[in-house]
Amino acid sequence: MSISNQKVVTMDFKVSDTNGQVLDSSEGAEPLVYLHGAQNIIPGLEAALEGKNVGDFVKVEVVAAEAYGEYHDQMVQQVPMAAFEGVDQVEPGMAFHAESPDGHPIQIIVTEVEGDMVTVDGNHPLAGKDLVFEVTVQDVREATADELEHGHVHGPGCHH
Template sequence: MITENKVVTIDYSVTDETNQVIDSSEGREPLKYLHGAGNIIPGLEQALAGKQAGDVFEVTVVPEQAYGQYNPAHVQKVPADAFQGVDNVEVGMSFTAQGENGNFQVRVTAVEGDQVTVDANHPLAGKTLTFRGTVQEVRDATAEEAEHGHVH
């Protein structure tokens, strides 16, 4: 049964409010995570608690239990010369920026002359997500996995 410090393996797909597939393990390795270590979004982790190998799941997760609400304050314009060493900054590019609380990811959402608009919101912020899948395996975490907080 899925409880804290169990390594869980799931096959899954995730769709947004329009039923568009955002991500899926189909054709790839299933997802393995350490339950209780915060390695997956809280809403999915809570929904999987108590399930066991062979169980099928479907859970809809609101933004507050997924990637948070979209925050317009996380969007800002910066001068193009802030992107040192990049000849051609284009929409869709991602960069690591430094802030007061450490590094964070930003995506370029617009380029207008010498101004670049960047968005630090997670791409799935503000979205309600539906996860469907099957629990493939549940096992005890090794001492090292439990200590490190992730699957090895």
């Protein structure tokens, strides 16, 4: 069975930057399981996997625009420390959930704390980076009706 829309795909993966630094991997962990065509993985990787079969190995460079998007300077802002009411100590590297200007939930990362001002970055940590994926397809199966209705894979006793 080939990978196509509405199929559940199980894969082992490794993702690196273009300098070869490994950023994430399923090695020593469970493989990644996703519903193909439901936008559960980045568009460039999903497109590269279309039509592949169990046992296939795929190595593909995915440009930033087809991965986690381009880096946007306007997503970096300074906000007053008062915006972090209830947090004892705000430090660089801390992550918080916020709302984007268009009302969508986003994760922001604190990049700097200077006096009463905090610099936050709403870009995904991999935004603006081209990525290299190495994937081995482990399984391809039909999605269940529940998985199709919900738009993601269901695992034993829980959701993936």
